[in-house]
Amino acid sequence: MxxxxxxxxxxxxxxxxxxxxxxxxxxxxxxxxxxxxxxAFGCVISGKKE
Numbered sequence: 001m002x003x004x005x006x007x008x009x010x011x012x013x014x015x016x017x018x019x020x021x022x023x024x025x026x027x028x029x030x031x032x033x034x035x036x037x038x039x040a041f042g043c044v045i046s047g048k049k050e
Contacts, residue, residue: 017042
């Protein structure tokens, strides 16, 4: 059986942040700002510092 990845939750947090940032960026017509905020939000909710 495959061993569980310890970083799975942190990767999910970053993916959620990028997705929300993409939506925010498309709604506000500022994709770069939306993605930057999304990555920052994803790092915060995942507790991961890059």
